[in-house]
Amino acid sequence: MTDTVSSPAPTVAVEGVHKRYETTDGAGTTALADVSFTIDPGEFVTVVGPSGCGKTTLARLVGGFESPTSGRVLVDETPVTSPAPDRAMVFQAYHLFPWLSVQENVAFGLVEQGVAEDVRNERVEAMLELVGLSDRASAYPAELSGGMKQRVGLARALAVDPGLLLMDEPFGSVDSQTRRRLQRELLDIWRTVEKTVVFVTHDIQEAVLMSDRVLVLTGTPGRVRDDVTVELPRPRDRTDDAFIGYVDTLFDLVETTI
Numbered sequence: 001m002t003d004t005v006s007s008p009a010p011t012v013a014v015e016g017v018h019k020r021y022e023t024t025d026g027a028g029t030t031a032l033a034d035v036s037f038t039i040d041p042g043e044f045v046t047v048v049g050p051s052g053c054g055k056t057t058l059a060r061l062v063g064g065f066e067s068p069t070s071g072r073v074l075v076d077e078t079p080v081t082s083p084a085p086d087r088a089m090v091f092q093a094y095h096l097f098p099w100l101s102v103q104e105n106v107a108f109g110l111v112e113q114g115v116a117e118d119v120r121n122e123r124v125e126a127m128l129e130l131v132g133l134s135d136r137a138s139a140y141p142a143e144l145s146g147g148m149k150q151r152v153g154l155a156r157a158l159a160v161d162p163g164l165l166l167m168d169e170p171f172g173s174v175d176s177q178t179r180r181r182l183q184r185e186l187l188d189i190w191r192t193v194e195k196t197v198v199f200v201t202h203d204i205q206e207a208v209l210m211s212d213r214v215l216v217l218t219g220t221p222g223r224v225r226d227d228v229t230v231e232l233p234r235p236r237d238r239t240d241d242a243f244i245g246y247v248d249t250l251f252d253l254v255e256t257t258i
């Protein structure tokens with residue numbers, strides 16, 4: 001049995017990545033073409049772009065759930081070849097284990113890593129407190145609201161203390177009130193625990209609210225159309241003229257990439 005392993009926030013480098021999927025009709029799809037960018041340790045980078053431009057593919061490549069057809073992805077200068085505990089992914093569709101309670105879901109990665117039970121329990125408790133679900137520890141996913149399920153997914157990802165957090169439309173399945181609350185909570189958590197974040201969203205306002213930088217991908221195949229640094233102090237005000245200016249600029253960029 002071991003203690004938990006804390007991973008420092010890493011650098012990410014995506015170098016000349018092409019990704020081609022074979023399809024059943026034999027035609028194949030090029031999801032990404034010549035994609036290159038770097039992310040500094042602790043940076044919050046959001047990927048936006050039209051539907052099908054390869055946002056999910058890009059997050060999965062950085063996570064090691066897919067391999068590039070050519071080019072490479074480096075995390076702290078080491079090529080990514082498979083998933084690893086220092087990179088955790090949070091999905092839109094929760095992906096919770098329905099037969100496990102909230103605390104068992106959050107503990108899952110720690111059990112896999114062979115973390116000692118007392119350390120594990122302490123960590124799970126801390127994560128549930130962080131996402132405001134201490135009172136639902138013994139509930140099962142079916143008994144939770146969408147927002148609560150999403151917070152369990154976030155707690156599970158954070159429990160293993162990954163340096164890199166990959167979030168694919170994490171708030172896409174919840175109502176707009178809950179979405180706003182989760183956005184605030186994620187920013188609070190990100191300020192508390194230093195992580196490099198790759199965040200995929202369709203929501204331009206969300207991208208401006210959350211990110212240090214926004215990568216805009218073009219339509220299929222996805223290429224990096226622009227890399228916009230959001231130079232606004234946090235917490236950000238959606239009604240602020242400068243905020244609205246960023247939203248308008250990004251809208252125009254996404255619209256002209258379709």
Ligand SMILES: Nc1ncnc2c1ncn2[C@@H]1O[C@H](COP(=O)(O)OP(=O)(O)OP(=O)(O)O)[C@@H](O)[C@H]1O
Binds near residue numbers: 051055057
């Ligand atoms: N496993 C797969 N096999 C074949 N083609 C795939 C596969 N996964 C994705 N694709 C194709 O790759 C392209 C990019 O898909 P991806 O899901 O990465 O885009 P996206 O930008 O995340 O889309 P959306 O915004 O609609 O979620 C699409 O044309 C999609 O059909």
